[in-house]
Amino acid sequence: MKHVKTDYHVHPNYSIDASPATIKDYCYKAIDLELTEICFCTHVELDPKRKDKENFVMVKGEKRSVYDFNWLDNYFEEISRMQDELKTSGLKVKAGVEIGFCQGIEHEIEKVVNSYPFDYVLGAIHCLDHISISSKKESPHYFGSREAAQVRADYFAVLMEAVKTGLFDCIAHVDLYRRYGIGYLGPEVDTIHRGAIEPVFDEMKRRGVGLEINTSSRRRGLKEFHPTKEILSIAVEAGIQVFTVGSDAHSLDELGEGIDEALAVLDELNVCNHVFTRRQPVPCCKSKGECL
Ligand SMILES: [Zn+2]
Ligand SMILES: [Zn+2]
Numbered sequence: 001m002k003h004v005k006t007d008y009h010v011h012p013n014y015s016i017d018a019s020p021a022t023i024k025d026y027c028y029k030a031i032d033l034e035l036t037e038i039c040f041c042t043h044v045e046l047d048p049k050r051k052d053k054e055n056f057v058m059v060k061g062e063k064r065s066v067y068d069f070n071w072l073d074n075y076f077e078e079i080s081r082m083q084d085e086l087k088t089s090g091l092k093v094k095a096g097v098e099i100g101f102c103q104g105i106e107h108e109i110e111k112v113v114n115s116y117p118f119d120y121v122l123g124a125i126h127c128l129d130h131i132s133i134s135s136k137k138e139s140p141h142y143f144g145s146r147e148a149a150q151v152r153a154d155y156f157a158v159l160m161e162a163v164k165t166g167l168f169d170c171i172a173h174v175d176l177y178r179r180y181g182i183g184y185l186g187p188e189v190d191t192i193h194r195g196a197i198e199p200v201f202d203e204m205k206r207r208g209v210g211l212e213i214n215t216s217s218r219r220r221g222l223k224e225f226h227p228t229k230e231i232l233s234i235a236v237e238a239g240i241q242v243f244t245v246g247s248d249a250h251s252l253d254e255l256g257e258g259i260d261e262a263l264a265v266l267d268e269l270n271v272c273n274h275v276f277t278r279r280q281p282v283p284c285c286k287s288k289g290e291c292l
Contacts, residue, residue, distance in 0.1 A: 004284050005263065006037040006275055007256050008120065009098070009172065009214060009246020014042040014057050014075055019251035023078045023093075026255060031091050033256040037275050037284075039094035040079060041122050041172075041246070046108045047100065049130045067108075072116050094276065096120035098172060101162040102127055109167050120244075120276040122212065123168030125176065128154045139180035148185045148192055151177060156196040163203045169279050170210035170244055173226035179217065193231055201238035210242030210274060210281060211235050213265060215258030225262060232269060242274050242281045 010026055011018040023040060030038040044066055045054040056063050057071045064071050079095045086093060095116075099109055101123050113121050126134045128151075131142040143151070155177050162168060174197075181189045204211065214226040227235075245262040249255040263285070266273050272285040 004037075004273070004286075005033075005035050005256070005259060006039070006245060006273060006284065007035055007247050007249070007259055008037075008039040008094075008096070008244040008275070009041050009122065009212065009248045010038055010255060011042060011098075011248070011250045012040055013061075014059065014071070015250065016054065016056050016058055016063070017043070017250060018058075020061075021252045023082055025252055026249070027082045027086060027091060027093055029252050029255050031086070031089055035091060035256060035259075037092040037094065038255075039096040039120050039246075039276070040075075041096040041098040041120070042075065043100065044097050044109075044112055045100040045126070046105045046112075047102045047127060047130060048105070050127065050132075053132075069112070069115055072112075076116060092275070094119040096122060096276070098122045098124055099168070100124055100126040101165070101168075102130065102158065103161060106165050106167065109165070113167055117278060119278055121167065121169045121279065122172045123162050123170070124172040125155060125158050125162060128158065133181070134176055134179060136180065140184075143181055143184035148188050151181060151185065152192040152196055156193075156200060160200050160203065163200060163207065163209055166207060168209060169276060169281070170212050170242065171204065172212050172246070173214040173216070173248070174211060175227040175231055178222060178226070178228075179220050182222070190228060190230075193234075197231060197234060198238065201235050201240055204235075205239040208242065208281075209240075210244055211240055213243065213245045213262040214248050215246070215262055216248035216254075218258055219254065225258065225265070229265065232265065236269050236271055241271060243271055244274055244276075
């Protein structure tokens with residue numbers, strides 16, 4: 001059977017925190033790396049309280065408001081051009097988005113996801129109390145003044161709400177709080193999910209929402225992927241069946257990083273990697289050949 005290798009979390013130059021590498025650059029690099037599928041997931045951050053910080057995208061090197069949906073015309077046009085160009089290359093190119101969730105912006109998110117024919121909508125919790133927990137610069141303002149119990153209560157409440165909106169196909173880096181939380185909470189950061197993540201996974205299972213293995217943690221000095229093997233086992237136990245793998249590449253050299261190992265982790269757990277077309281998951285792994 002053909003080797004299947006996907007990267008379902010890639011930030012081309014539309015993201016304000018990404019390198020200038022274009023959709024085309026990533027596609028050709030993906031072919032070099034023998035990926036079978038690449039999914040672009042540009043950041044969409046819509047929290048009005050963070051308007052001056054990150055409610056932007058880049059289009060041809062110019063900063064545009066994320067609320068002005070014209071950027072999505074360019075984005076889809078560029079992706080569909082590559083789909084045509086690479087039709088016979090063995091690489092499938094998908095249009096995705098990574099949306100930062102916080103309470104109160106459900107309607108804005110709904111407008112984005114319903115206005116364009118996305119293949120994949122990835123939901124992420126990047127902020128708590130409107131502070132970015134994924135930013136080296138901002139995260140001390142959050143973690144510096146909160147106990148583990150507070151982090152746990154805040155994070156899992158927002159995560160549960162995100163899942164319950166029904167707007168997301170898959171949840172990105174579900175234990176992202178480990179990235180900078182480790183410096184403040186110590187080893188406890190690896191256990192605060194216990195008892196809090198199970199009801200979230202039950203809800204995800206009920207709604208058919210998938211879970212991502214995100215390999216970017218390695219670049220930040222963490223030993224395990226997002227999420228840890230312990231959390232992945234809890235997800236499998238809860239009956240979640242849809243999993244994806246993504247490098248969260250913000251530059252060309254990060255594309256495909258750790259993907260082989262992430263796929264091996266899924267194999268070990270006896271669950272399948274998935275691909276998405278128009279928001280429908282299809283299993284894509286050694287035990288099931290449907291996606292080939
Ligand atoms: Zn993210
Ligand atoms: Zn990302």
